[in-house]
Amino acid sequence: MSKIVKTFKEVFKLCGLKNGMTISFHHHMRNGDYVLNNVISQLDECGFRDIKIAPSAVFPIHEPLIEYIKKGVVTSIDTNYMSGSVAEFISLGEMEQPVKFRSHGGRPKAMEDGEIKVDVAFVAAPSSDKMGNINGVLGSSACGSLGYAFSDVEHAKSVVAVTDYLVDYPNPYISIDETKVDYVVPVSKIGDSAKIVSGTTKITRDPVGLTIAKNAASVIEKSGLLKNGFSFQTGAGGASLAAAYYLKKVMLEKNIQGSFGMGGITKYFVDFLNEGFFKTLMDVQCFDLDAVKSIKENPNHIEISASLYANPNSKSCVVDNLDIVILGATEIDTNFNVNVHTDSNGMIIGGSGGHSDTAAGSKLCIIVTPLIRARLPIIVDKVTTISTPGNTIDVLVTERGIAVNPNRKELKNKLIDEGLKVLDIQEMQNIAQKITGKPKRARLSHKIVGEVIYRDGNIIDTIKAVNKR
Amino acid sequence: MKIKNIAIVGSLESNDVMITIEPLENKLEIIIESIVYDQFNEEIKKAVQDVCDELEVKQAKIKVNDRGALECTIKARMEAAIIRGKGEIL
Numbered sequence: 001m002s003k004i005v006k007t008f009k010e011v012f013k014l015c016g017l018k019n020g021m022t023i024s025f026h027h028h029m030r031n032g033d034y035v036l037n038n039v040i041s042q043l044d045e046c047g048f049r050d051i052k053i054a055p056s057a058v059f060p061i062h063e064p065l066i067e068y069i070k071k072g073v074v075t076s077i078d079t080n081y082m083s084g085s086v087a088e089f090i091s092l093g094e095m096e097q098p099v100k101f102r103s104h105g106g107r108p109k110a111m112e113d114g115e116i117k118v119d120v121a122f123v124a125a126p127s128s129d130k131m132g133n134i135n136g137v138l139g140s141s142a143c144g145s146l147g148y149a150f151s152d153v154e155h156a157k158s159v160v161a162v163t164d165y166l167v168d169y170p171n172p173y174i175s176i177d178e179t180k181v182d183y184v185v186p187v188s189k190i191g192d193s194a195k196i197v198s199g200t201t202k203i204t205r206d207p208v209g210l211t212i213a214k215n216a217a218s219v220i221e222k223s224g225l226l227k228n229g230f231s232f233q234t235g236a237g238g239a240s241l242a243a244a245y246y247l248k249k250v251m252l253e254k255n256i257q258g259s260f261g262m263g264g265i266t267k268y269f270v271d272f273l274n275e276g277f278f279k280t281l282m283d284v285q286c287f288d289l290d291a292v293k294s295i296k297e298n299p300n301h302i303e304i305s306a307s308l309y310a311n312p313n314s315k316s317c318v319v320d321n322l323d324i325v326i327l328g329a330t331e332i333d334t335n336f337n338v339n340v341h342t343d344s345n346g347m348i349i350g351g352s353g354g355h356s357d358t359a360a361g362s363k364l365c366i367i368v369t370p371l372i373r374a375r376l377p378i379i380v381d382k383v384t385t386i387s388t389p390g391n392t393i394d395v396l397v398t399e400r401g402i403a404v405n406p407n408r409k410e411l412k413n414k415l416i417d418e419g420l421k422v423l424d425i426q427e428m429q430n431i432a433q434k435i436t437g438k439p440k441r442a443r444l445s446h447k448i449v450g451e452v453i454y455r456d457g458n459i460i461d462t463i464k465a466v467n468k469r
Numbered sequence: 470m471k472i473k474n475i476a477i478v479g480s481l482e483s484n485d486v487m488i489t490i491e492p493l494e495n496k497l498e499i500i501i502e503s504i505v506y507d508q509f510n511e512e513i514k515k516a517v518q519d520v521c522d523e524l525e526v527k528q529a530k531i532k533v534n535d536r537g538a539l540e541c542t543i544k545a546r547m548e549a550a551i552i553r554g555k556g557e558i559l
Contacts, residue, residue, distance in 0.1 A: 345507060374483045374537025375505050435539060439508035 002130040004166075005183045008042040012120075014183060015158040017043075019050045021119040024156060026149035027057035027081075028124065028136060028285050032195030035124040035162050037064045038187065044073045052076035054116050056107060056148040056306075057351070060084025061195070069095055078116055080104055081351035090449050091348045093465030099348075099450045101341060101463075104284065105310025105317065105357035106455040108151035112313050113457065121156035123149050123181075124190045127171060128163040132181025135173040136286075136303075137296035139165030141190045144286030144295045145265075146175050150305035153180040164190045173296075175303060197288045203245055203268075204238030211399040212368050213242030215420075216326055219395055219402060221250050222418035223364055223411065225323045228256055232278070233263040233358055234326040236287045239368045241268055243326050251277055262309070262318060263354065265291040265301070273301060282318055284309045284354075310357035312455050319354075319361025326366045327355055331383045334425050336390030336405050338367060339383040341452060344376045345442045346466045348450065352387050357455050359392040364411075371398045376439060377432035379425060384442065386461040387452060396425060403428055443467055472529040476553035479538075479546040486538035488517075488546050490554040493530040497521060503535035516540050520547035529554065 005011045025036045063085045068074045078100040110116045127138035136146045153159045161184045234240040261269045262282040267290035281301045286292045295301045310319045331339040359365040396403040403425040404412035450463030479487040
């Protein structure tokens with residue numbers, strides 16, 4: 001017996017795919033993903049229209065989507081993150097249906113609740129056998145963790161594994177097993193794993209960034225949470241990684257070993273693990289090839305599903321046991337609401353990912369950002385888009401000082417007692433505006449192009465189209 | 470003060486501004502492009518105008534390509550543009 005199907009055309013027919021149906025993708029190949037573009041172009045060739053897509057993220061490589069949206073092949077997008085020219089296209093109001101933006105934990109919940117009903121899930125499989133036993137660690141397109149694909153294969157009516165590395169049955173490593181997979185489609189290439197590394201994954205050398213990182217490490221050190229067995233997550237931004245670097249120094253000085261590091265995993269976290277700073281890594285996606293290698297070889301580097309990571313529907317999830325997370329922001333307002341969806345001009349440049357999930361779950365959520373970016377004060381009266389509600393954010397760290405959420409009085413007093421420079425967030429806003437001048441708000445149109453759906457399923461904000469210039 | 474040459478100053482780095490000044494008869498034309506146009510276009514225009522007033526430049530075409538420069542940066546770049554445009558230095 002074999003589940004191998006030679007062409008997409010055949011597999012569409014076998015899955016009973018029809019106009020108006022929903023298909024899903026996961027984004028572990030990140031900006032090197034070929035599968036989404038490939039499937040959509042095949043759908044177009046077969047004459048499909050009005051297809052709804054639910055990719056866990058959309059990257060610059062997915063630019064061809066624009067043509068298929070214009071053509072009516074794709075009419076709806078449900079995703080957790082979006083960058084590049086598709087995001088620009090959506091921001092300009094060129095798509096009829098607003099994009100539904102969810103969080104990494106909210107997406108599996110939406111699938112469980114039937115808010116996203118996936119008809120066919122396409123899984124980019126770095127290796128598969130003929131029956132659909134899949135892993136992300138073998139083959140030339142190895143991407144490591146397949147964390148976001150687990151909910152798709154659990155809930156989709158049909159599951160298609162797309163692979164460029166067919167191995168003998170049974171696959172020696174099994175991440176997603178054959179009980180979930182209907183068909184296996186071999187292709188020449190599922191992606192370019194060299195492009196898994198997206199954006200900044202190097203420690204910043206910018207003195208402003210380094211000052212922010214030092215301040216963040218001090219907050220962690222003085223928060224009272226830095227003790228044996230603590231857990232930690234940080235993004236792959238330059239300042240976040242630098243904070244991790246300074247944190248490492250403190251851990252070394254004080255002889256502290258953490259329990260687990262989580263997130264999108266980078267080389268820096270792999271080093272943390274290998275050098276004994278943490279016992280375990282919980283990995284929902286690999287951000288570079290060092291992480292891919294480590295998850296294959298190190299049994300303490302564990303692949304976790306998006307549900308286990310952050311699904312608020314589940315009986316429990318790992319973010320609820322997360323002590324400290326460091327996150328970024330394009331804007332933060334004086335009520336500590338954070339924007340990671342749009343820039344100050346209202347243009348879509350990202351999405352929640354796990355931002356709001358980890359902010360809600362963690363004991364200490366630190367936002368790191370410079371006070372000013374290109375004349376724009378990052379602290380504003382009201383964020384352009386609410387991605388993460390202010391009541392889940394504890395501390396803002398900038399190069400000029402630290403602001404603590406007023407609902408964390410105890411923490412604020414502790415940090416002051418420890419001698420850190422704690423300011424009111426309004427005070428910090430004033431410092432910035434003295435340098436830049438007071439900005440006017442960007443003019444946005446009334447057309448809604450996106451909905452921000454919080455991890456509990458409620459819409460907490462909408463994204464408006466930007467005006468063409 | 471007469472602008473005799475085309476002069477280009479500044480850069481397109483973040484937080485900087487690139488300004489091109491060239492001769493023009495009988496009027497002062499200021500064209501502004503900025504990544505923070507919505508937030509600061511009036512302030513940028515005023516900074517450029519102020520330097521022109523101060524150095525008595527009444528006839529010129531000035532193109533401003535702003536990458537989020539602070540006011541002090543814009544004014545310094547403008548001053549340099551005018552000095553070069555007059556042919557005094559460089």
